[in-house]
Amino acid sequence: MSTANLRPAFPGVGRRTFLDSASIGLVSTAARDAIAAFLARAEHDPQGAHHGDAFARARAAAAALIGATPETIALIPSTSLALNIAADAIPLAAGDNVVTTDLEFMSVVVPWVEKARVAGAEIRVARHRDGRIAPDDVIALMDGRTRAVTLSAVQWTNGFRMDVAPIGRACRDRDVPFVLDAIQQIGVVPFDAVESGADFVACGGHKWLCSPAATGFAYVSRRFAERFRPSLSYVPTSRPPLASWQASWTDPAYDPIRTYELKPAAARFEQGVHHGGLGATGLAASLALLLEAGPAAVWDRARSLADRVAGGVATLGLAVVSPLEPAARSGITVFATGRGPAGDLAVKEGLAAAGVDVNVRYTSGVGGVRVSTHAYNDEDDVDRFLDALRPLLAA
Numbered sequence: 001m002s003t004a005n006l007r008p009a010f011p012g013v014g015r016r017t018f019l020d021s022a023s024i025g026l027v028s029t030a031a032r033d034a035i036a037a038f039l040a041r042a043e044h045d046p047q048g049a050h051h052g053d054a055f056a057r058a059r060a061a062a063a064a065l066i067g068a069t070p071e072t073i074a075l076i077p078s079t080s081l082a083l084n085i086a087a088d089a090i091p092l093a094a095g096d097n098v099v100t101t102d103l104e105f106m107s108v109v110v111p112w113v114e115k116a117r118v119a120g121a122e123i124r125v126a127r128h129r130d131g132r133i134a135p136d137d138v139i140a141l142m143d144g145r146t147r148a149v150t151l152s153a154v155q156w157t158n159g160f161r162m163d164v165a166p167i168g169r170a171c172r173d174r175d176v177p178f179v180l181d182a183i184q185q186i187g188v189v190p191f192d193a194v195e196s197g198a199d200f201v202a203c204g205g206h207k208w209l210c211s212p213a214a215t216g217f218a219y220v221s222r223r224f225a226e227r228f229r230p231s232l233s234y235v236p237t238s239r240p241p242l243a244s245w246q247a248s249w250t251d252p253a254y255d256p257i258r259t260y261e262l263k264p265a266a267a268r269f270e271q272g273v274h275h276g277g278l279g280a281t282g283l284a285a286s287l288a289l290l291l292e293a294g295p296a297a298v299w300d301r302a303r304s305l306a307d308r309v310a311g312g313v314a315t316l317g318l319a320v321v322s323p324l325e326p327a328a329r330s331g332i333t334v335f336a337t338g339r340g341p342a343g344d345l346a347v348k349e350g351l352a353a354a355g356v357d358v359n360v361r362y363t364s365g366v367g368g369v370r371v372s373t374h375a376y377n378d379e380d381d382v383d384r385f386l387d388a389l390r391p392l393l394a395a
């Protein structure tokens, strides 16, 4: 399949001009059909192996997309939950510190702020410079009391993509866990978990992965899984104490009060229901679609459309907020209307009335009107957006 064949898998593109994958993206027909088939089966065969099969397919596809192995993938239904699980597992004491940046989506820092307050620890913040975070500014904040570094691969209010590998290396050298939010990168810009050097990578399915909400995964390095324990445990995070769980359930002498050994690797961090393959089956189907199209081809397509957006708004006399150097590009292109946040919101509303979906996002003084281009978009989408934008600027 090429990216040209991707568009038919998203019938939503025929109804509106959808340029908002960075918020909640379109779900593919592949995901819808897989979920429908799963539900149809539940009507007559609710207990089959299809739950486990769906989990296995989702883990394998997620691993293939980020250059990892299925054992390093934990299925976790949101980025925010995954980031919480990581933060919860890492001990923090008085005098310790956690390093982050001032551009982060709140889910990246929320788990740490309260934890640091209770522990008497410090949150150290690398400040952006013109919407960019320099890896060296993050590394410079680390010292012998740094217990974690946590930030995003691609920033949500300007699409800035960061070279996280130097931070990954610095964390390895100092034996500090590196927790990375990659929801705004994976699925549109190729991402290699091992090259990133991150120990824990969180990614929800509902943006660039074209999957339903309440799906997602985390990559968990072997080192992280060996060193840290989740504070919540349930049956699938443990090894069966007998030959299998089935053996335990059918043994009249089984005493449930005993020591349960955690599963090795990423599986120990999964949370939720183990007979709930519904979301996983949708995630697996959309990931298969992206893998078939090819991550490099997906990015080529999305990037050329992002460049068309940037070029188009610049031609209309607007300032592009997103850093435009190729290494910092992502599927997000943000521009300023020059009329402040209220003007940006008015433009968003005007575009919505014309059938074009974009969004407005700001943090720490960085942001504007956010236009997202995925590989299922095309040049006509971008041109319709520009045509709808032109009269709004004259108003």
Ligand SMILES: Cc1ncc(COP(=O)(O)O)c(C=O)c1O
Pocket: 022, 023, 077, 078, 079, 080, 081, 105, 107, 108, 152, 154, 155, 156, 181, 183, 184, 203, 204, 205, 216
């Ligand atoms: C960078 C970033 N992280 C996390 C989230 C939230 O993800 P989830 O809904 O999967 O918790 C968002 C959503 O806007 C985001 O932009």
